Amino acid sequence: MSLDTPRIEARPERLTAHEALQRLEHERNSRLTQLQAIHEAGHGAEEQMMSAQKDTINRVLNEIEAAFTRIHNGSYGICLGCSTHIPVERLEILPYTRFCVPCQRTTA
Template identity: 50%
Template structure:
């Protein structure tokens, strides 16, 4: 490890606000598309399954909205439990993640 890497600011490796907004907008659009498809093509007799799927998608939409609020507040990318930076790789995969992997594992 180079001396520069050892002293690098961990916050320097973050998604830009523009990139984060783009990823969140993409996730929102994908979930809304899924929700519309489920509601439009639900076969008769699948009300229970439809309700579970709809509830799960709406929960993710709420998580996306919360992530946008964190972005607006300037706390996006900070773990909601330990306040350390959430690794950029995690946010690239799950842009609405509230916690780092370690804290998430402790909450499950």
């Protein structure tokens, strides 16, 4: 192999349960930190915006918890719309996603 040739590593088709759990725990901790920061900011002129942020964060937390359930029941990484495997690249970006990109577009 030439030193000039970039090394291309094969990407796994699926995340391992351990990798998925780590990503989901990171996402959950990030959202909980955001909620804590909003709570500590208190009431002010931006109360309506903060309420919308809280709603969004709570929605994502619910999706994260549902993803933990899918890991435990063996359905994690399977699209709920078409039952195909969700690409690992998508799960790396959105570890709590329930849909592949085409099905997400039709549910949005």
